[in-house]
Amino acid sequence: MRLAELSKRSGVSTATIKYYLRERLLPQGERITATQAEYGEEHLRRLRLVRALIQVGRMPVATAREVLEAAEDESLSQNSRMGTAIWALPHGAEPDQDDPQAARAREQVDTLLERMGWAYCQELGDTSPAYRTLTAAIASLARLGYPHDTEHLLLQARLAAELAVADLDLVEAYDTPAERIEAAVALTVLYEPVLLSLRRLAQTEESGRRFGE
Amino acid sequence: MRLAELSKRSGVSTATIKYYLRERLLPQGERITATQAEYGEEHLRRLRLVRALIQVGRMPVATAREVLEAAEDESLSQNSRMGTAIWALPHGAEPDQDDPQAARAREQVDTLLERMGWAYCQELGDTSPAYRTLTAAIASLARLGYPHDTEHLLLQARLAAELAVADLDLVEAYDTPAERIEAAVALTVLYEPVLLSLRRLAQTEESGRRFGE
Numbered sequence: 001m002r003l004a005e006l007s008k009r010s011g012v013s014t015a016t017i018k019y020y021l022r023e024r025l026l027p028q029g030e031r032i033t034a035t036q037a038e039y040g041e042e043h044l045r046r047l048r049l050v051r052a053l054i055q056v057g058r059m060p061v062a063t064a065r066e067v068l069e070a071a072e073d074e075s076l077s078q079n080s081r082m083g084t085a086i087w088a089l090p091h092g093a094e095p096d097q098d099d100p101q102a103a104r105a106r107e108q109v110d111t112l113l114e115r116m117g118w119a120y121c122q123e124l125g126d127t128s129p130a131y132r133t134l135t136a137a138i139a140s141l142a143r144l145g146y147p148h149d150t151e152h153l154l155l156q157a158r159l160a161a162e163l164a165v166a167d168l169d170l171v172e173a174y175d176t177p178a179e180r181i182e183a184a185v186a187l188t189v190l191y192e193p194v195l196l197s198l199r200r201l202a203q204t205e206e207s208g209r210r211f212g213e
Numbered sequence: 214m215r216l217a218e219l220s221k222r223s224g225v226s227t228a229t230i231k232y233y234l235r236e237r238l239l240p241q242g243e244r245i246t247a248t249q250a251e252y253g254e255e256h257l258r259r260l261r262l263v264r265a266l267i268q269v270g271r272m273p274v275a276t277a278r279e280v281l282e283a284a285e286d287e288s289l290s291q292n293s294r295m296g297t298a299i300w301a302l303p304h305g306a307e308p309d310q311d312d313p314q315a316a317r318a319r320e321q322v323d324t325l326l327e328r329m330g331w332a333y334c335q336e337l338g339d340t341s342p343a344y345r346t347l348t349a350a351i352a353s354l355a356r357l358g359y360p361h362d363t364e365h366l367l368l369q370a371r372l373a374a375e376l377a378v379a380d381l382d383l384v385e386a387y388d389t390p391a392e393r394i395e396a397a398v399a400l401t402v403l404y405e406p407v408l409l410s411l412r413r414l415a416q417t418e419e420s421g422r423r424f425g426e
Contacts, residue, residue, distance in 0.1 A: 048357045056353045079424035092406040120421030121414050130413035137406040140269045144261045159372045164415035193305040193350040198370050200343035201334050202377035208333030211292035
């Protein structure tokens with residue numbers, strides 16, 4: 001398809017598509033004349049992912065490019081490409097190395113991974129950004145004197161494991177490794193606000209039941 | 214206690230405490246001489262909450278003040294104060310009224326609330342920021358052509374309901390309404406990164422099991 005059709009089918013203006021091409025967020029089309037290029041379904045798919053990252057996830061262009069490069073690195077296995085792309089997504093605060101609570105939080109995270117039997121995560125340890133974000137979050141809870149016992153974290157981890165099975169089922173429904181990696185990245189970004197808003201709605205409901213008139 | 218002790222017990226510098234006092238994030242102490250004031254346990258507790266909002270939640274001072282004012286409004290019931298304070302927390306994107314997907318997403322959210330039997334949420338409807346964030350998130354999924362079927366959302370809502378019961382158990386363990394409201398706000402902010410990082414860890418694990426070598 002030509003640029004005009006790519007724009008029409010994706011709902012992204014031609015000016016924005018040209019910007020994404022210049023910024024290398026979208027691979028060049030196949031040049032057919034000096035001024036025209038031909039685009040395929042993979043451009044359409046990539047455009048959806050770029051919009052998910054930039055327009056919905058409000059990601060800086062440089063970060064989005066990093067995520068896309070990781071997703072495309074053909075020297076890696078499917079699982080590594082998926083993992084590398086997701087690791088390149090923005091994460092929360094990093095633990096403060098000087099905080100004595102951070103060392104204790106780290107032990108707690110290790111216990112949690114052990115008890116969940118999350119062997120892949122144990123192997124990755126603190127090279128995983130999510131491991132570090134979790135450590136920082138638990139250290140904050142501890143430093144501010146709020147509850148953070150392992151049983152409560154275990155409950156959350158078990159629910160997260162159920163979610164992950166459903167999330168990966170969505171990903172596996174795509175046919176090719178390229179589509180699966182793109183879907184995994186997009187769904188990670190797009191489902192986080194779904195999860196957080198459902199949690200707040202559920203809290204409103206539970207609070208109404210307990211404390212409402 | 215005097216300012217120096219409040220600083221020592223809270224781990225917040227006296228300069229920062231003075232800044233919070235000036236910005237009305239912390240109520241004034243009881244003045245005992247022209248230059249000295251006495252602070253109580255409620256100041257210590259409030260200081261923890263302010264740090265959770267500003268230092269961990271990276272909230273602007275004006276937003277934090279709004280959250281705290283809502284938490285303190287004695288004309289409201291305990292449940293309303295808790296709800297109003299949590300509604301004042303930052304939320305995600307708002308739905309775009311001109312987007313035809315937003316109207317469809319709204320219907321889907323209404324179906325979800327109906328099927329979950331979330332009567333309080335149904336009554337609040339789109340006055341609740343979480344309702345609007347959820348609508349916007351589902352509209353994005355639909356617009357970008359990613360899966361967003363009601364069954365998948367229902368699974369997430371059921372897990373969120375389980376989380377909410379555990380969250381409210383933590384809140385109810387505090388004795389007074391003031392402490393409960395403060396804990397509800399702090400725990401909402403502090404547990405969001407815990408939940409998101411656990412989900413990413415669980416996805417890494419599940420992905421490793423399915424696609425790893």
